Amino acid sequence: MVQSQINTSNEYLLRNAMWVQFQQNALTSPQIVVQHNGISQLVAQLVAGEPPCDKPKRNVVGHKDCVTTNNTVNKVHWVSSAFNHFNRLYNTPISGYQGVIQTLPRHYQVYFQQQNQGHFRDAQVAAAHFNRLARVEYSNMLDGVPGFLNDVLNINVTAAAIKA
Incomplete structure (x- = not known):
């Protein structure tokens, strides 16, 4: 043995x-x-x-x-x-976009890293803002990862679009 x-x-x-x-x-x-x-x-x-x-x-x-x-x-x-x-893997919220929560009709909030990042009147602008926050934070780690950025055109999010 x-x-x-x-x-x-x-x-x-x-x-x-x-x-x-x-x-x-x-x-x-x-x-x-x-x-x-x-x-x-x-x-x-x-x-x-x-x-x-x-x-x-x-x-x-x-x-x-x-x-x-x-x-x-x-x-x-x-x-x-x-x-x-x-x-x-996250469930898509009612707004239809990752990181975007609809609070009232035509009122959307962006949450990123469990913090409120702004209020918007348009869901696509809010989704583009979420994409920008994710891209700044994670850079090319997002490349090749399907479904985590919102499928919106590259909308220029300005300070005027954010209702502070």
């Missing part, structure tokens, strides 16, 4: 991991399927490679499509922890 010593971190991995399977499809890129979320982050880090040294705040591997088991090279990227919290 052979005995081996298991340290605490390995014991945790063995106790909580069900199995890891590598899938190869001729039409898609290789994908690693993980049954436990704790291991999924480790596998995603292996797929994503080294974090960018010129962007020290990007210390978390994020999944662009919010599916933590989709660890393909084109679906994982290094992001900040704030963006990883922002990058979630």
Whole structure:
């Protein structure tokens, strides 16, 4: 009988991991399927490679499509922890736009990072303001992430459009 010593971190991995399977499809890129979320982050880090040294705040591997088991090279990227919290699947509010809440008929408020960012009379202008706030805060981390910016034309939001 052979005995081996298991340290605490390995014991945790063995106790909580069900199995890891590598899938190869001729039409898609290789994908690693993980049954436990704790291991999924480790596998995603292996797929994503080294974090960018010129962007020290990007210390978390994020999944662009919010599916933590989709660890393909084109679906994982290094992001900040704030963006990883922002990058979630949300229900679309009644206004029809992310980050825009309709308070009264033709009265809209923009919420970004759980703070009120202004009052607007037009939902599209409010949605464009939300897009601008997200783009300033998260820059190119939003590239390739579907459905988190509002689908509006690039409307120039001026101070006159915001009812302080």
